Amino acid sequence: MKAAVFVEPGRIELESKPVPDVGPLDALIRITMTTICGTDVHILKGEYPVAKGLTIGHEPVGIIEKLGSAVQGFSEGQRVIAGAITPSGHSMACLCGCLSQDGPDTKHGFKAMGGWRFGNTIDGAQAEYLLVPDAMVNLAPIPDHLSDEQVLMCPDIMSTGFSGAESGKVRIGDTVAVFAQGPIGLCATVGAKLMGATRIIAVESVPARQEIARQLGADDIVDFSKVNPAEEIMRLTDGRGVDVAIEALGRQQTFEGALRSLRPGGTLSSLGVYSTDLTIPLDAFAAGLGNQSIVTTLCPGGKERMARLMDVIAFKRADLTPLVTHRFRLDDIVAAYDLFSHQRDGVLKVAITP
Amino acid sequence: MKAAVFVEPGRIELESKPVPDVGPLDALIRITMTTICGTDVHILKGEYPVAKGLTIGHEPVGIIEKLGSAVQGFSEGQRVIAGAITPSGHSMACLCGCLSQDGPDTKHGFKAMGGWRFGNTIDGAQAEYLLVPDAMVNLAPIPDHLSDEQVLMCPDIMSTGFSGAESGKVRIGDTVAVFAQGPIGLCATVGAKLMGATRIIAVESVPARQEIARQLGADDIVDFSKVNPAEEIMRLTDGRGVDVAIEALGRQQTFEGALRSLRPGGTLSSLGVYSTDLTIPLDAFAAGLGNQSIVTTLCPGGKERMARLMDVIAFKRADLTPLVTHRFRLDDIVAAYDLFSHQRDGVLKVAITP
Amino acid sequence: MKAAVFVEPGRIELESKPVPDVGPLDALIRITMTTICGTDVHILKGEYPVAKGLTIGHEPVGIIEKLGSAVQGFSEGQRVIAGAITPSGHSMACLCGCLSQDGPDTKHGFKAMGGWRFGNTIDGAQAEYLLVPDAMVNLAPIPDHLSDEQVLMCPDIMSTGFSGAESGKVRIGDTVAVFAQGPIGLCATVGAKLMGATRIIAVESVPARQEIARQLGADDIVDFSKVNPAEEIMRLTDGRGVDVAIEALGRQQTFEGALRSLRPGGTLSSLGVYSTDLTIPLDAFAAGLGNQSIVTTLCPGGKERMARLMDVIAFKRADLTPLVTHRFRLDDIVAAYDLFSHQRDGVLKVAITP
């Protein structure tokens, strides 16, 4: 089969690999659509290390080709997705509800980011076939009337973005700021709206992203290239600040801006993948006495999560297809990486079809 | 009346002041016992600015001398305490349960640390008399059978320390680390034990404090002067880390140690008053993907809180009198500050009696 | 001034009363709009006892006429609402966040339904003037661009209805059933949608109410006059049941239907005012082993709540003006009661204007 593999920093290439064997708890799915994530670009650039030869990608849509001997409750030929995070269901972490930090192979059952396996510690989804571990935990059937493209954001972008609002515990009547309106930030905006935020302030400088942010629920747009965003948010809120600030980029600047935008007692919900140490300025932190919280979340996975997200789409609570701006064949994935990693041509997300 | 006032950095002195007038919502209490807090030492050193001439202190035990005309439900002569934090009860912050960040005089109802008024924005408790604002919110009658010294830790130390465990959401079976075993840290240890932590690891180098930590509930002591505390905690927990790490000092070193001690998905509950920017190391933060939380809490106040804490003592769930190591008359408060600020003679807390 | 007072069971009449005196913590507001609640009909019928001569009504919209001497932060002439529930802000109940069960005049600070004062224990809003107690806790300024009619549902109907979803802890992706689509049930439907319910099943038999339920967010309508609603909900959900069932009528039939509609581990969120003992059928309760919860909520009050609800309207998250189906002058309130209590002419809510 064809698979996009990490060759060396700067090179992800399409190679030929054998179709994997199916263990008793696995499922083999034939990929019908997948996409490229910002994290994959970190891998491409060598900023996040993975093994050479690993197949990249963690956002699968496909059809069950073969089920492991111990897998029950599914049938071959079913259309399914699996989350970017594939918890085992049986680690200490899973059993206390912390599915993303799954460490079944550790002595104590926790591993930082352990639930992220596709395209990280095992072969990923940018290929013709994908082996899904712990299939009973991770396969989520797609409702018939939803297209592949309609559910393509569920495995990662939508799950991660929504979790920014969920971990921030957005309540009806909250004012929420979302720092950066890339795919994750846009989904955080949608998530905040779905949870009842009454005023959503989106921080973004790219006009096309500002526009889609408004479509998806932002009430105010703050252009950080023109104003200091925290100051502008304080102005917009009469000096009060926001109840929840969601960071969706992974930079000191957005982290700090989010912190400075909070009301006393507010929550900074961080989604970004950082690549440097962070600084918490003393004044923005009220010397530690402001009843502020900083919470972080790695994309929630598992079939129950996926089913909920597909319901959001099936019942028309949100439509995320506008995020898919470009379409490529798997054969052209190198070109897709090139476009996506340079954010050319207004790209938000690309659909890759084997 | 006599009152310990801030004169200038380095000088807190006993001066004579008029007994304050009592407004309709106030109560005047005659102080029968009070104490000195680490925060007062910050004020003394000029590290935390307050107005010259302000009476210092925020931990009152006393007797109601006079009630404001609109105050109901109390009677003169009652023995009472009031919390270090005296919320108004009617700000937006109070009404959403965030009593410590009370801003009744702001446009929007929130103010960072706004609930801390005694010895900060209004005259404090190290005096013969204290005016308690919003008396109906803040006066808490002392059960007859409890002595002044038994309840002296309630207004601040106990409320703050316990909140470290509460904000960390300690659950039955949790492993908890507490960084520093000063008065606040010791109370955090007690709080963690009261909430069901099964293993409490106390980080402390002073032998006397190690000893009292054991008495109050610590199962393991880590001496940071001999080992790297985060590494030792990882060793003690077989590489797992703790569910909750409580920071009770206010330094980068303890903040970082607490962060590095967490299991994936764990919570750093911060109580310390910091005096510098903080750094979050990228690796300790799992690049933002570890489902970690950092929560901060300013001492919970209000009469309901005080009543709960006094119940802890009345029903013998904890005895914090060992924290009172020295006793002074108000007339000798300058000597008390000298002893306390230099942490001489094994001092933990001093009792001051007018 | 004119006021609608309870004379005896079956009779609420417009009488003349003196304009009340204003105590130090009170505010006098000139009512510009109010409405009649189902609870008022219970009072009218003698099913809920109040003192003879009491002014009825707990849903005030008005203008501040006079402020008590100790009230700060408001000004005469401001347009305001106050919640149906007017907490004191200083009882034990308030200080632990249970504002509706406020008992400042009890020994211990709790009183069942104690926060409901207007038209229950003190004179209410169906009058030319209303005295608002604890004004700093309860007055909420109306944004300039919102009309009286736009905010008329905030004091009770919207706050109560939304609380059905909030107390049920509706999450993104939940399936929610709402039993009865009167004004409260319709607002529960809106609340469930605002919190991210992806499928809302409304139980209602009146076609006009079914229609407005669809407009406000219901995905499915179950007509209990034609099918057994719990069975139909089980059919619609493939035997799973709903995550949250909201009871919004106050009858055994709806309570039991809601319970029978739950999935294992689901929550029955009860809003109705019951007038008989309730039965929990053993089978519907899984003998007590189904991890089900039954939660009840009395309308949340206080200015912070009111501000949040007005934000929902100001930021166009919901428009509840369709609920106001009829308009009367205060002089004609007896006719309004007649129409409303007999639910004639498709009435949902009436607007009463002095």
Next chain:
Amino acid sequence: MKAAVFVEPGRIELESKPVPDVGPLDALIRITMTTICGTDVHILKGEYPVAKGLTIGHEPVGIIEKLGSAVQGFSEGQRVIAGAITPSGHSMACLCGCLSQDGPDTKHGFKAMGGWRFGNTIDGAQAEYLLVPDAMVNLAPIPDHLSDEQVLMCPDIMSTGFSGAESGKVRIGDTVAVFAQGPIGLCATVGAKLMGATRIIAVESVPARQEIARQLGADDIVDFSKVNPAEEIMRLTDGRGVDVAIEALGRQQTFEGALRSLRPGGTLSSLGVYSTDLTIPLDAFAAGLGNQSIVTTLCPGGKERMARLMDVIAFKRADLTPLVTHRFRLDDIVAAYDLFSHQRDGVLKVAITP
């Protein structure tokens, strides 16, 4: 092997059965100790139906004899317990944290009480060998220094009892009533104390149980054979009522007593297995307006839960060995049922050793 099987109502007898085969996800454990539960007595009496020939019992302590081919992370010869509830880890219920209502074989993933398999839907623990399904989810190694008898209460009694306090969300300073001090109620008392309840009122009439309740943490004992317990609890609390009332018997009388003991806004946490419909009296329910909650919990299971409970014992937070009052050999289990079901000789729990 020998096994105690349900023959017909009134008869549980020791029979010979083949040692079960081990599937890929199973583990076979050799039982070294088990016990009899009140639920088993319901089965014996025919009040709870199970298949004839089923082996009874759900509280296993033993040694791993054989692991299924797909089971990793354990080794044969390890001492382990498994919870009374054995979740699969992969159902929709499990993945949303509702492990006890596990329905992996249902279309939607939920089944009322579905997690209870041992001695209910599959062969149980009162035998020489036990087949544990989903072994990676359910096996919990016993710390070396704990004896079988020390951990015998973990699988059910301790987990269930503690969950009464946990589901009731007991907080530091709460007053808690526990209705009935059988093994479950006693563990609820311990759980409430572990979570910081400052005053625990135990309702019990048997002197020996009163005595052990005091030892385990009860502050007050109310003898329902002498006083009306709700009235007495109101008297003890000055008319306030308790924050949390835990029902641990399964009768209308205790359910209603618990409800009548609550303060407004309080929580009734129900653990009992009921055998009749329940009545909620209108007055005790404040007509549905008292912000009361009624929550139910089926024994939490899974290895993470078991590990936490064993930590409670290992770190000496509680010692439940006083609950084991009698010891029998498996050969004498009929006699053990006879003693236990008639509650003769002050029996609390019996230890059964094959």
